[in-house]
Amino acid sequence: MKRLIAATLALAVSTSLVGVAFAQASREDDPIIVEDKLKQKDAEAIDKQYKSTLDRTRETTSAGRLDPWSNMRAPTIPRLSVRPTQ
Numbered sequence: 001m002k003r004l005i006a007a008t009l010a011l012a013v014s015t016s017l018v019g020v021a022f023a024q025a026s027r028e029d030d031p032i033i034v035e036d037k038l039k040q041k042d043a044e045a046i047d048k049q050y051k052s053t054l055d056r057t058r059e060t061t062s063a064g065r066l067d068p069w070s071n072m073r074a075p076t077i078p079r080l081s082v083r084p085t086q
Helices: 002-024 031-061
Strands: none
16 A cells, blocks of 8 residues: 555656656747747848958958058158268
8 A cells, every 4th residue: 555655656746747847848939939040040141241241342452452541641751861970
């Protein structure tokens, strides 16, 4: 009789723990999981666009050095290489 009660009690405890474990399992249709997947896809798309933009920019600027302020500077004046004598 004691064995039967102990076995029944052990079975009840194990089934209650299994139920808790299944309740914690994630589902694919959970709104939070779906939202996270959408955010991840958006982030990957943005990263891809960013990298392609960088590649295009590098291709255009690698041909020559670009100086947007070149026309705003004064012409260079050669420095005198004469040192004062003491």
